[in-house]
Structures are given as C-alpha cells and as structure tokens.
Amino acid sequence: MSVEGGARRVRGNDYRVLRPPERCTPELRVSVIIPAYGTQDKLDLVLQGLARQTYPAELTEIIVVDNGSSPPLRLPAGSSARMVVCERPGRAAARNAGLAEATGDVIHWLDSDVVLTPGAIEAHMRWHHAAPYLSVTGYLRFTSAPLPGVLPDDLEAAFEPADPHAWLVGLVERTDGLTNNPVRPFSLHVGGATSVSARLVEAAGPMDDDLILGQDTELGYRLYQAGAVFVPEPRARAYHLGPTMRMRHQERIDRVSHAFVADRIPAYQWLRTHPARRWKVPNVTAVVDGAAGYEAVRATVDALLASTVADLSVVLVGPWDTLERDRRAPLKDPNLDLVLVHGHYEHESRVLLAAEERVDPSVPFVLRLPAGWVPGEDSLARLLALARGEGLGLIQVLLAETAEEVVSARLERVSALARARIVAHRGEALDDVVEDVSGVRWVVGEEYGFGSGPGEIVGRRAAYKARTQAEAEAARLAKEAERLRAQVAKWRDEAARWRRSTVELRREVGTLRRELHVARRGDGVRAVLTRRMKRVLTKRTPKG
Known part of the structure; x- marks a missing residue:
C-alpha cells in the first residue's frame, strides 16, 4: 500500500498531529457492512439510524449480510441498503462476504444491534479525510431500555440510562488517548463500531474466519502490521441494544479466544508462557x-x-x-x-x-x-x-x-x-x-x-548440568544458613541469660546499699557485706 506524494506523518500512534477540521468537504465513499443473524426488530432500528446520518447518503453504501437467518431477513421499504446472503456461519465469514461487495474508500463495520447517533459516520469520516491509514473507533453505550417500534428522534431519551464501554474507555484513559506508545493499540479495533481505510484492509487481508472468537482483535493486529494508526472518536456515539456476549460470559469467552489468538498475535506475550514451543506467527x-x-x-x-x-x-x-x-x-x-x-x-x-x-x-x-x-x-x-x-x-x-x-x-x-x-x-x-x-x-x-566466528553453544544438557550444580550449591548454602541461624539462636539465649543476671545483680546491689545505710557500726557493715556478697556470687552467676 502506498500513497502518491506521501501523507501526513504520525509518530507511533500519536494521531493528534493530524488535526482534522470540524467540518470537511465530503469526498470519500464509505461502505457500511452489517452482518446479521435474526433479530429483525433490532436491524430495522439500525437501518433507521443510518438513514438519519449527516454524512451524504450518495457517498454511503449500506450492505446487510444475512448470515443464515430463518426466516430470512428483509430490508424495510424504501431502504437504500442492499442484502447479501452468506451461507457460511460466523460473523467473520459474513463480514468478509460484505467486504467482497464493498466499493467504498472506507469500510465501516457495524453490528446489527448498534444504532448510530446522527453524526457518527461524519465524525469517523473527518479523520479518514485527514489521512489514508487510520482505524477509527466510536464510543458504544449499552442500553437495556425496551426496544421502540420506531426509532425516536431523541435517542438519549429513549436509551438512557446506558453504560459506557468500560474496557474501551479504560484503555483510552490509561494510554492518554492511545498516544503514549501503547503496547497494543490494535485492541481498539472492535467490529461493532470501527471504520478502516479500505486500502489498509486490502493490505492486511480479510477477517480470519477460521477463528472461533477474537476475529476483530486479530484483524486489528494485522492492520497494525500494515501501518495503521488507531483513533478513538468520542463524538462517534452509538447505542448497543442490550449486552454483548462478552459482557454475559467474559471468562468463558476469554478461555476460548485466548486458546486461538495466542498463535496469531505475538504482541500477546502474556499468553505465550511456554518457554520452548513454536507458534504460528513467531515474534x-x-x-x-x-x-x-x-x-x-x-x-x-x-x-x-x-x-x-x-x-x-x-x-x-x-x-x-x-x-x-x-x-x-x-x-x-x-x-x-x-x-x-x-x-x-x-x-x-x-x-x-x-x-x-x-x-x-x-x-x-x-x-x-x-x-x-x-x-x-x-x-x-x-x-x-x-x-x-x-x-x-x-x-x-x-x-x-x-x-x-x-x-x-x-x-x-x-x-x-x-x-x-x-x-x-x-x-x-x-x-x-x-x-x-x-x-x-x-x-x-x-x-x-x-x-x-562460532562460539560455544550452551545446549539443553549443559544448561541442565549448570542448573543441577546451581541447585546443589543452593542446597549447601541453605544448610549452612540453617546452621548459622541455630548458632545465632544459641547466642541470643546466652545473651538473654546474661541480661537477666545483670538485672538481678543490680537489684541485689540496690538492696545491699539500703542495708549498709541502715547499719550503724563497722562490725555490722562488715557482716552485712560478707553475707550479701556470698549470696550474689553463689546464686546469680550464669553457668557455662
């Protein structure tokens, strides 16, 4: 992928240098691809939301992919969308079927239960007019409000209160908007509300429909490898009608996803804990x-x-x-x-x-x-x-x-x-x-x-011998440390006995002084001194 004459340069993922205008003259075509399986009522609302977009309708292509619904999905009367049927099950296969039909300069992935606010696509497209190598993700809010029969004008009144996409918001906040050299900026690529330069998708390739889960992230990684910059756009707002499968079964989803994406995404080093095995994509x-x-x-x-x-x-x-x-x-x-x-x-x-x-x-x-x-x-x-x-x-x-x-x-x-x-x-x-x-x-x-020139290669046997020697030395040092700890304990006991004897000796000396003070005559003093000193020397001196 190349751009004639070059394009504005982003260092790392710091897209802030692009400075897209608040309003741009629309020139790029966008293909909105919606994989759908059942839930005709939600799809109708999604299409109504697309009909209200402020981005020009003549530059917007809407492709709905029926992924084996029974009964088959239908398009509302007067809809500008077109229907594609994909017999192969799975959202990735459905998105690829829509991608094969798309003609736009930008590919906008949209789920069949995500209703865009009227300015969402325009908010995406102003970035794509600024640079041809971006992946832009909008902000989802998850609503549990009852579904209206017809989409109302005031989406906020209809769908609030709603919960933000906590994981996405947290990622953006932790990384200063994904600008401070984040390790995995491609994690922002979520299939429900992301738009991508069609040239980038062509360079990276379609979604991996051999994956069971994690296809969005895996494609995001390949887009990153192809040179993508990932942009969070809070003004591209949308309502997700109900919770996602991940929200309902996160641990189970992660268990399945991690088993497959570790082979394909080397950036997930924390999933590659085995010290020696091979992976499909090496680091x-x-x-x-x-x-x-x-x-x-x-x-x-x-x-x-x-x-x-x-x-x-x-x-x-x-x-x-x-x-x-x-x-x-x-x-x-x-x-x-x-x-x-x-x-x-x-x-x-x-x-x-x-x-x-x-x-x-x-x-x-x-x-x-x-x-x-x-x-x-x-x-x-x-x-x-x-x-x-x-x-x-x-x-x-x-x-x-x-x-x-x-x-x-x-x-x-x-x-x-x-x-x-x-x-x-x-x-x-x-x-x-x-x-x-x-x-x-x-x-x-x-x-x-x-x-x-060749050097000495430390093989497994040499490494094992070195480890064995180190373990033996560690065991010897542990025994020596134990012996020294026992000696220290003995010395502490001895010191404690001396401290107790010193206290008792001081007590005896104090008593002796008081008795000497009481004694009036020389013979009395001598007798007291002799008696007390014998007692102290025979009963209070430590043994050993």
Whole structure:
C-alpha cells in the first residue's frame, strides 16, 4: 500500500498531529457492512439510524449480510441498503462476504444491534479525510431500555440510562488517548463500531474466519502490521441494544479466544508462557544469506536457535532449487557448501530454506544478520527490549567498520516500515521516514554481545548440568544458613541469660546499699557485706 506524494506523518500512534477540521468537504465513499443473524426488530432500528446520518447518503453504501437467518431477513421499504446472503456461519465469514461487495474508500463495520447517533459516520469520516491509514473507533453505550417500534428522534431519551464501554474507555484513559506508545493499540479495533481505510484492509487481508472468537482483535493486529494508526472518536456515539456476549460470559469467552489468538498475535506475550514451543506467527524472523559459506552460516544460525528468545524463526535465502547433489564425488561438487547448509537445516522446523526472502507479514520484528556474525544468547532479547521500551522502528547494530565499508545488522519493526512506505515521498530513503514515524537507533554490536566466528553453544544438557550444580550449591548454602541461624539462636539465649543476671545483680546491689545505710557500726557493715556478697556470687552467676 502506498500513497502518491506521501501523507501526513504520525509518530507511533500519536494521531493528534493530524488535526482534522470540524467540518470537511465530503469526498470519500464509505461502505457500511452489517452482518446479521435474526433479530429483525433490532436491524430495522439500525437501518433507521443510518438513514438519519449527516454524512451524504450518495457517498454511503449500506450492505446487510444475512448470515443464515430463518426466516430470512428483509430490508424495510424504501431502504437504500442492499442484502447479501452468506451461507457460511460466523460473523467473520459474513463480514468478509460484505467486504467482497464493498466499493467504498472506507469500510465501516457495524453490528446489527448498534444504532448510530446522527453524526457518527461524519465524525469517523473527518479523520479518514485527514489521512489514508487510520482505524477509527466510536464510543458504544449499552442500553437495556425496551426496544421502540420506531426509532425516536431523541435517542438519549429513549436509551438512557446506558453504560459506557468500560474496557474501551479504560484503555483510552490509561494510554492518554492511545498516544503514549501503547503496547497494543490494535485492541481498539472492535467490529461493532470501527471504520478502516479500505486500502489498509486490502493490505492486511480479510477477517480470519477460521477463528472461533477474537476475529476483530486479530484483524486489528494485522492492520497494525500494515501501518495503521488507531483513533478513538468520542463524538462517534452509538447505542448497543442490550449486552454483548462478552459482557454475559467474559471468562468463558476469554478461555476460548485466548486458546486461538495466542498463535496469531505475538504482541500477546502474556499468553505465550511456554518457554520452548513454536507458534504460528513467531515474534521474530531472522533473515540470513544461506549462500555465504557453510561454517559462517552455521555459526550464525546455531547461535540464533540457541538464543534466549525461543519464539523465533530463521529464513535462509539461497538457490536451493538449483542443487543437484553429486553422490559419486560429493567433495568435488562446486555447490558443496550450499549442499551442506541445505542438508544441515533441511529438517529443522524453525528454519525455512527459501529461494527468495519470505517473511510472514504478521511477524512483528525482522532481524537481518550477515552470515558469520554470532549473537550472544541474550543479544536478541536486549534488542527487542530496547525497541519495545522506546517504540523504535529500526535498530542498526554496528558490527564492524573500515574505511571501505560498514558492516551492520538490522532489527526492523514491520509495522513501522509499513507506515513509512505509506507516507514516504517518491525517492525518499525509507530509513529516514522510519525515523519520523517511529525512531531509529544505532548501537554497537560488541556491547550487545555480537561477535564474529562460532562460539560455544550452551545446549539443553549443559544448561541442565549448570542448573543441577546451581541447585546443589543452593542446597549447601541453605544448610549452612540453617546452621548459622541455630548458632545465632544459641547466642541470643546466652545473651538473654546474661541480661537477666545483670538485672538481678543490680537489684541485689540496690538492696545491699539500703542495708549498709541502715547499719550503724563497722562490725555490722562488715557482716552485712560478707553475707550479701556470698549470696550474689553463689546464686546469680550464669553457668557455662
């Protein structure tokens, strides 16, 4: 997806630089897609709400998708909408059926139980006139009011009191309106009240109808990967007629959704708690030249596979389809190094041998690393932490520098490069645009653990031995600590006995002083002193 001559640049998700006008001259067409299953009474109200929109009717296309209703849904007399039938069950399939019929510049997803206030679509479209790579979400309010037969003019009087979309409002408030480098801005993409640039949808692809739940969020993630900016628009207000399924069964919905979206959305790292398993969409893909020599390629790839970032895949680019193994004289094969690389990694599940670069567009980060350069076990984890912490779109890793050349690796954030391609002017260096939309940082490879040549790979057995030794040392230290605690307890008891003896001795001395004061004669004093001192020395001195 590209825009001729470039477009206004948003850094991160800070859409405030766009400053759309309060009123714009409408030029863009919008396709409103409504998947529906039953509930004819609610659909009638939704269509009545669309008929009252302030955005021009001649620029608004309404597509209702009947998703197998029995009896079939019907359009009210005089409605400008058209009906599409989708036999495949599921809201995602229905939305895709409507999407296939849509002709607008903007796709507006709308549920069949969501009534828009009159200015809602206009509030969405003013943003789309400001930039061609936006996903705009309106504010839903959930009403339990009885359904009117005909939509009244005063929606507030008919549907209030109503509850806000608490989760959406909370997300927006926690992230300063989604502008402060939020981790998952795509979570704003909800199918009931979101509009998206049709070019973005084309770049990201349709909804994943293999998913049972979570399709809206998963598409939002792919839109993010395609360069989308996510905008909450409070003036695009709507009433949801009754609670959602999630509101009624949140824990059960999450249980089902999380089981599937973890495989497809790497940003949900908190769902990827297994330390070693593979996921459908890895968090990082490393691209390495597979034709750079067997030893160099193996040193790099083996180090990547031993990284503490296990959620990783490697693409080895080379002319693999041209190989013809000479089994009679393998040592004379001119492509021997290619044959060795191919044979060494052919059955490694995390390595793809490809004739040209092939990276899943849903992968959030791509590492481009010259063969022969070896990352340390924590190198990639540290680079990812830097990229996420500062919202960087590109990290350049300086590996070596001479008067003739600079050797570097690149960690690219796929979404940032996609955004840069959308807004770049013709002939402009893409890295310069990435600096504008996300940020670029140079780091020294040596400081991040990169080296040249093969290093020692710590495998599972070595890691197990190290862990066993650490556990044995921890047990020894625990025993020593227990012994010292017992000794300290003994010393505390001893000190307590001495403190008690000191108190009693002071008490005896005080008594003695009083008796001496009473004694009048020298013989009396001597007798008292002798008697008391014998008592103190024999009865109060601690033993041991």
